[in-house]
Amino acid sequence: MGGSCPDKQELQGRLIDILHRISGADPAVITPEARLMEDVGIDSLGFYEILIEADTNFGIRIKEEELLRFRTVADIQQHLESLSPRQSNGSQS
Amino acid sequence: MALRAEPTAVVGWGSLNPLGADANSTWDAVIAGRSGIETLQTPWTEDLPVRLAGCVPMGALNSLPPILCRRSDRCAQLALAAAREAWSMASSITTGLDPSRIAVVIGTGIGGLATMHEQHTQLSAGGPSRVNPLTVPMLIPDAAAGQVAIDLGLLGGAHTPVSACASGAEALMLGQMLLNDDRADLVLAGGSEAPVNRLGLVGFAAMRALSSRNDAPDQASRPYGLGRDGFVLSEGAGVLALMRQRDTPAGADLGWLLSSGSSSDAHHIVTPEPQGLQASRAIDDALRRADVSASDLCGVQAHATGTSLGDLAEARALRRSLGSAADHLPVCAPKGQLGHLLGGAGAVETILALQALRHGVMPGSLNADPLDPEVELAVANQGPVELSSDQGQRLLLKNAFGFGGHNISLVLAGSTPEQPG
Numbered sequence: 368m369g370g371s372c373p374d375k376q377e378l379q380g381r382l383i384d385i386l387h388r389i390s391g392a393d394p395a396v397i398t399p400e401a402r403l404m405e406d407v408g409i410d411s412l413g414f415y416e417i418l419i420e421a422d423t424n425f426g427i428r429i430k431e432e433e434l435l436r437f438r439t440v441a442d443i444q445q446h447l448e449s450l451s452p453r454q455s456n457g458s459q460s
Numbered sequence: 461m462a463l464r465a466e467p468t469a470v471v472g473w474g475s476l477n478p479l480g481a482d483a484n485s486t487w488d489a490v491i492a493g494r495s496g497i498e499t500l501q502t503p504w505t506e507d508l509p510v511r512l513a514g515c516v517p518m519g520a521l522n523s524l525p526p527i528l529c530r531r532s533d534r535c536a537q538l539a540l541a542a543a544r545e546a547w548s549m550a551s552s553i554t555t556g557l558d559p560s561r562i563a564v565v566i567g568t569g570i571g572g573l574a575t576m577h578e579q580h581t582q583l584s585a586g587g588p589s590r591v592n593p594l595t596v597p598m599l600i601p602d603a604a605a606g607q608v609a610i611d612l613g614l615l616g617g618a619h620t621p622v623s624a625c626a627s628g629a630e631a632l633m634l635g636q637m638l639l640n641d642d643r644a645d646l647v648l649a650g651g652s653e654a655p656v657n658r659l660g661l662v663g664f665a666a667m668r669a670l671s672s673r674n675d676a677p678d679q680a681s682r683p684y685g686l687g688r689d690g691f692v693l694s695e696g697a698g699v700l701a702l703m704r705q706r707d708t709p710a711g712a713d714l715g716w717l718l719s720s721g722s723s724s725d726a727h728h729i730v731t732p733e734p735q736g737l738q739a740s741r742a743i744d745d746a747l748r749r750a751d752v753s754a755s756d757l758c759g760v761q762a763h764a765t766g767t768s769l770g771d772l773a774e775a776r777a778l779r780r781s782l783g784s785a786a787d788h789l790p791v792c793a794p795k796g797q798l799g800h801l802l803g804g805a806g807a808v809e810t811i812l813a814l815q816a817l818r819h820g821v822m823p824g825s826l827n828a829d830p831l832d833p834e835v836e837l838a839v840a841n842q843g844p845v846e847l848s849s850d851q852g853q854r855l856l857l858k859n860a861f862g863f864g865g866h867n868i869s870l871v872l873a874g875s876t877p878e879q880p881g
Contacts, residue, residue, distance in 0.1 A: 391527025415593035
């Protein structure tokens with residue numbers, strides 16, 4: 368588990384890197400308001416890659432029903448911030 | 461009675477293997493007598509009984525986009541790079557062709573073995589939530605053919621023969637059949653394999669199929685040689701662009717696939733039928749379909765992997781089919797330099813055979829000296845030999861056999877007139 372507790376800016380940077388690797392999109396287009404499917408090019412399998420990357424990189428397990436609600440990059444970031452190990456200590460496996 | 465096959469022109473090729481990152485550098489290394497086999501130095505090999513393999517040169521896949529590499533197994537990546545090289549080489553011919561008339565046939569023995577191994581490790585160590593959602597699309601054997609079709613936008617069908625170490629040669633046979641059945645006007649056909657990982661090395665070592673000369677990698681792969689102790693696992697891919705003879709512009713051919721013969725041993729899942737009876741039938745089938753006899757050939761490129769039983773069965777099959785011509789026909793076993801690329805071998809080696817025909821030189825058969833006295837063939841174990849052109853167009857027989865008892869033989873011809881290149 369890469370479960371360190373990044374601050375907000377570091378988390379955003381690492382999230383952009385993850386989405387870049389999953390989609391191949393130019394990091395410049397991966398802005399908070401960018402739409403995951405239409406703008407970043409995440410496909411259905413890519414959504415499920417986000418689950419693994421969040422677990423591996425942040426030690427955060429996103430529930431599948433939450434995952435399917437994500438529309439933008441900011442949606443993921445806010446969700447990760449709300450579940451970061453420091454803030455939800457004891458709720459993560 | 462087999463029909464005479466319509467000759468198939470080869471108008472492009474691409475190859476990645478332990479001797480080179482493209483077809484031309486591979487030929488240069490082969491004719492220089494280099495070995496592509498190395499002792500693996502990575503930590504994951506430390507507890508393995510066999511630490512030998514042939515790996516494609518570092519950086520050979522750097523031209524592929526990272527997203528494509530992330531979403532495909534190395535087996536598909538190697539096929540993509542080889543297909544791009546073949547496609548580029550044939551670009552003057554493919555321009556303007558209808559994509560719905562261009563087919564892909566990429567064979568593989570196993571497919572995404574590394575993906576299977578890695579994801580099983582993930583499952584064991586991290587549980588179900590750590591398994592990559594791309595596991596299945598990456599490990600399926602047809603992923604290479606599918607990815608090539610996607611990458612180049614080819615709509616005429618994507619096919620995957622899976623016949624172990626005959627897969628690459630069988631792909632060429634299927635490519636010729638698609639053309640002769642008018643299902644396509646151009647076919648990208650070949651094979652790919654990426655077995656150099658823990659599961660691949662352990663799996664083949666467990667059946668005692670691999671050489672264990674860990675301290676002498678350049679001497680480990682010894683097809684037809686006395687004291688051979690198994691083959692060496694290698695990775696790589698070869699892809700050839702094929703066309704019907706009547707559609708091929710004058711002077712565009714690099715060489716010809718005249719015919720493809722086939723048979724099955726129906727004997728044992730891995731042990732070849734020891735007398736080579738059915739392998740001999742595949743050779744006879746190819747010669748008959750090309751309407752040539754053994755005396756028309758100028759050489760043989762053998763399947764010979766370096767196993768004790770397999771090499772002898774092939775030698776007996778060649779003797780049976782070629783008769784007295786086997787006394788003098790030079791025989792080369794390219795796996796002495798390349799190692800065994802499994803499903804990639806047939807295509808990578810066919811490109812080498814066509815290059816040999818173009819240059820009029822048969823590469824030497826590395827590590828076949830001293831020759832096993834039971835191998836009654838004129839193995840070229842003293843270095844390259846000139847290929848005779850007494851019969852006009854040079855013709856060469858190429859074999860490929862696979863676990864499961866798959867036997868494929870091809871009759872190849874040089875372009876006329878031969879021009880080095």
